[in-house]
Amino acid sequence: MKNLRDILPGKVSTDAEELFCYGFDASSMEGPACAVVRPENSDDVSKASAFAFEHNISLIPRGAGTGMTSGAVPVKESVILSLESMNRIVEIDEKNLIAVVEPGVVNSQFQKALEQRGLFYPPDPASMDFCTLGGNVAENAGGPRAIKYGVTKDYVLGLEVILPDGKALITGVKTHKGVVGYDITKLMVGSEGTLATITKIFFKILPLPEEIMTLLCIFNDLDMAAEAVTKITGSKIIPRTLEFMDRETILAVESYKSIGLPKDAAALLLIETDGQPNSVSKDTEKIGAICTSLGAKVSVADDVFSRKRLWDARKAISPALYRISPSKINEDIVVPRSKIPEMLGLLRNIGQKFNVKIVNFGHAGDGNIHVNIMTDKNNVEEYQRAESAVKDIFEATLKLGGTISGEHGIGLTKAKYLSMELSPLSISLMKDIKKVFDPRGIMNPGKIFV
Ligand SMILES: Cc1cc2nc3c(=O)[nH]c(=O)nc-3n(C[C@H](O)[C@H](O)[C@H](O)COP(=O)(O)OP(=O)(O)OC[C@H]3O[C@@H](n4cnc5c(N)ncnc54)[C@H](O)[C@@H]3O)c2cc1C
Numbered sequence: 411m412k413n414l415r416d417i418l419p420g421k422v423s424t425d426a427e428e429l430f431c432y433g434f435d436a437s438s439m440e441g442p443a444c445a446v447v448r449p450e451n452s453d454d455v456s457k458a459s460a461f462a463f464e465h466n467i468s469l470i471p472r473g474a475g476t477g478m479t480s481g482a483v484p485v486k487e488s489v490i491l492s493l494e495s496m497n498r499i500v501e502i503d504e505k506n507l508i509a510v511v512e513p514g515v516v517n518s519q520f521q522k523a524l525e526q527r528g529l530f531y532p533p534d535p536a537s538m539d540f541c542t543l544g545g546n547v548a549e550n551a552g553g554p555r556a557i558k559y560g561v562t563k564d565y566v567l568g569l570e571v572i573l574p575d576g577k578a579l580i581t582g583v584k585t586h587k588g589v590v591g592y593d594i595t596k597l598m599v600g601s602e603g604t605l606a607t608i609t610k611i612f613f614k615i616l617p618l619p620e621e622i623m624t625l626l627c628i629f630n631d632l633d634m635a636a637e638a639v640t641k642i643t644g645s646k647i648i649p650r651t652l653e654f655m656d657r658e659t660i661l662a663v664e665s666y667k668s669i670g671l672p673k674d675a676a677a678l679l680l681i682e683t684d685g686q687p688n689s690v691s692k693d694t695e696k697i698g699a700i701c702t703s704l705g706a707k708v709s710v711a712d713d714v715f716s717r718k719r720l721w722d723a724r725k726a727i728s729p730a731l732y733r734i735s736p737s738k739i740n741e742d743i744v745v746p747r748s749k750i751p752e753m754l755g756l757l758r759n760i761g762q763k764f765n766v767k768i769v770n771f772g773h774a775g776d777g778n779i780h781v782n783i784m785t786d787k788n789n790v791e792e793y794q795r796a797e798s799a800v801k802d803i804f805e806a807t808l809k810l811g812g813t814i815s816g817e818h819g820i821g822l823t824k825a826k827y828l829s830m831e832l833s834p835l836s837i838s839l840m841k842d843i844k845k846v847f848d849p850r851g852i853m854n855p856g857k858i859f860v
Pocket residue numbers: 435436470471472473474475476477478480481482493513534535536537540541542543544545546547548549550551552553554602603604606607608609728729817818854857
């Protein structure tokens with residue numbers, strides 16, 4: 411790696427501890443890194459990419475490593491391009507409601523900078539305090555607010571990307587509309603670092619909603635909670651969040667953080683409405699009435715402190731689940747909202763069939779259920795049963811008209827299931843597109859496609 415050090419002095423590390431740490435992500439998988447490069451600007455990214463291209467070395471763009479499908483984990487000796495130092499908010503254009511950021515900006519820092527100006531960027535993955543906007547674009551991340559406001563792709567107007575050979579490309583527009591040529595911006599969103607490295611993002615932003623109300627609805631019957639989700643979305647009210655936790659999730663969170671959630675509940679819904687004060691109170695009342703009619707105990711968190719306490723509970727789910735078992739297989743299926751009750755029933759059956767504990771939570775308003783199969787990787791027999799359950803879960807999801815990933819992407823862990831959802835023609839077209847951008851196959855190899 412001597413040459414790379416010469417090209418980017420002070421920005422390349424081959425320290426064994428760093429190589430180890432940067433070979434991991436939140437999926438708990440690991441792989442071999444041969445150098446970590448920390449570019450400070452687009453030019454540095456160009457130089458690192460041109461080097462990798464010339465020497466035919468794999469290159470992996472990396473944000474904060476919070477990905478759930480091993481997107482940032484190398485499958486062979488790779489240069490890790492860690493965008494963490496490219497963390498400037500370049501511009502907030504209040505008149506045109508557009509912001510320009512570098513990819514290493516942490517999602518919640520962007521949110522805070524906007525809120526101080528009365529502005530709003532809705533996509534709010536539960537990992538928002540750590541994950542980067544570059545990683546969000548590369549995964550097309552969503553979050554609780556997606557039910558009303560959509561996901562990352564709905565806010566990306568344009569990008570600056572560095573192609574694998576080091577050339578810079580500007581895609582899209584810095585206006586709220588634009589239809590000139592193929593939409594390369596949308597192709598980049600969700601491309602999981604397999605086509606190019608994102609070095610700048612032009613975002614659409616919104617005015618901050620005037621009022622927010624948060625409802626906690628506690629059910630002692632899981633089916634009634636699932637029914638409430640479809641009744642609310644069917645009643646022509648679009649809340650800004652409609653989150654779901656089952657009993658196991660509630661118990662795990664309580665034992666991890668002791669927030670005061672009811673330990674005897676079968677499920678809960680965390681629902682928020684936002685907008686003009688009048689409509690917010692009306693919608694909240696209607697939602698409360700629907701949940702009460704289905705037997706829920708409903709309370710309103712009407713101050714910032716109690717609202718934050720509930721969202722802390724929601725954000726604690728992922729680490730809390732490790733209290734149940736040392737490892738988990740985490741899937742993020744989506745079914746049509748109306749099929750949520752049926753899907754929860756099928757998940758129960760699959761858990762029984764394979765004798766595995768399945769814990770569910772998620773963005774129920776989008777039909778996006780985070781299905782966690784709790785297991786111990788060191789127990790080979792149990793782990794195999796858990797993996798067999800995944801196939802059944804995907805089959806059931808697709809039969810109900812759903813999709814195998816709502817927001818975590820395919821990465822490495824789901825690549826072998828891609829053909830369950832996509833036709834051979836789709837996969838072959840996607841592979842041809844990859845070749846156009848990345849003829850030498852150096853960009854994040856082994857991801858999306860087996
Ligand atoms: C506790 C927890 C909660 C989560 N909750 C949610 C949630 O609610 N919604 C959701 O959508 N996700 C969620 N995630 C998953 C994860 O946070 C998101 O996928 C996030 O977008 C990843 O961002 P990152 O910066 O960590 O990217 P990384 O994990 O570093 O990378 C993810 C992928 O993006 C690529 N990439 C990263 N930066 C760039 C770049 N600049 N250019 C090109 N490619 C790049 C990488 O190569 C990799 O393929 C959660 C994860 C955790 C651990």
